Amino acid sequence: DGGITQSPKYLFRKEGQNVxxxxxxxxxxxxxxxxxxxxxxxxxxxxxSQIVNDFQKGDIAxxxxxxREKKESFPLTVTSAQKNPTAFYLCAxxxxxxxxxxxxxxxxxxxxxxx
Amino acid sequence: GESxxxxxxTLSVQEGDNSIINCAYSNSASDYFIWYKQESGKGxxxxxxxRSNMDKRQGQRVTVLLNKTVxxxxxxxxxxxxxxxxxxxxxxxxGYSTLTFxxxxxxxxxx
Numbered sequence: 095d096g097g098i099t100q101s102p103k104y105l106f107r108k109e110g111q112n113v114x115x116x117x118x119x120x121x122x123x124x125x126x127x128x129x130x131x132x133x134x135x136x137x138x139x140x141x142x143s144q145i146v147n148d149f150q151k152g153d154i155a156x157x158x159x160x161x162r163e164k165k166e167s168f169p170l171t172v173t174s175a176q177k178n179p180t181a182f183y184l185c186a187x188x189x190x191x192x193x194x195x196x197x198x199x200x201x202x203x204x205x206x207x208x209x
Numbered sequence: 210g211e212s213x214x215x216x217x218x219t220l221s222v223q224e225g226d227n228s229i230i231n232c233a234y235s236n237s238a239s240d241y242f243i244w245y246k247q248e249s250g251k252g253x254x255x256x257x258x259x260r261s262n263m264d265k266r267q268g269q270r271v272t273v274l275l276n277k278t279v280x281x282x283x284x285x286x287x288x289x290x291x292x293x294x295x296x297x298x299x300x301x302x303x304g305y306s307t308l309t310f311x312x313x314x315x316x317x318x319x320x
Contacts, residue, residue: 098252125306134217136298137253137310144306152307184252188306196241196302200252 097121098201100185105206107179115170115204117185126168127186127198130154137184143168172206179208217296219315228286230314232299237280239301243308244273244284248295256284256297286316294318 098119107113119126125144129137139152143162157176162168168187172179182205186198222228234242240261245253259266259273259282266273272285282299296313303309 127307136312139307142307186252196300196306196308197243197255197258198308200245200254203250203252205250 098185098187098199100183100201100204103202103204105204107206107208109208110174111208112171112173113179113206113208115172115183115185115206117168117170117201118166119168119185119187119199119201120166121187121189121199122165123187123199124165124190125188126162127188128152128158128160128168128170129184129186131182131184131203140170140183172208179206181206217313217315219317221317221319222289224289224291224318224320226289228289228293228316228318230284230286230297230316232282232284232311232314234280234282234299234301234311235309236301236303237277241302242273242275242282243300244271244282245298245300245310246293246295247298247313253298289316289318291318291320 127142128140141160143149247253300308
């Protein structure tokens with residue numbers, strides 16, 4: 095089965111701790127994305143990567159970091175500098191940035207709660 | 210529609226009715242649009258897309274209409290079913306490979 099997996103589904107952390115959210119895809123997609131979703135809101139882009147070993151900041155990158163060492167994996171770290179980290183985090187991928195293929199495929203999401 | 214903070218615009222319909230969900234976009238140069246469906250606690254799923262050289266595109270029970278003059282998109286769902294209850298987002302390109310998503314509309318289908 096091809097798809098995007100995110101783990102864990104629910105994550106709880108104490109304030110002041112960094113936490114890393116996992117995202118893996120076996121679709122052989124070049125581009126990957128991280129979004130944050132707050133209740134009653136749309137999706138806001140945190141970081142994206144068009145190719146391995148390269149990534150760009152999205153609209154709300156402050157307090158987050160990413161890496162893209164492998165094509166299949168794009169982990170997101172929520173650092174203690176992120177003021178309001180509690181949210182639903184969604185990972186997505188798309189075939190190729192070069193192909194201007196805009197359709198994005200989403201994972202099931204991770205709900206992070208920081209107290 | 211525009212977000213009103215924590216409260217999404219909501220459309221309530223009866224099972225079997227047709228539903229129309231609207232979306233206004235901002236960039237007149239956008240050449241591609243996507244509709245996504247998001248069920249509670251899950252990731253968004255692709256429903257249908259349309260390129261700007263088309264006014265209408267039909268899928269299974271869904272139709273997307275594009276009015277470039279007023280920068281408006283609509284998603285029509287025929288014979289709405291309880292399983293259609295979800296939040297629906299429109300999206301348009303915002304960069305080389307990125308999308309900007311609308312705030313979403315919640316569709317509630319009662320039996």
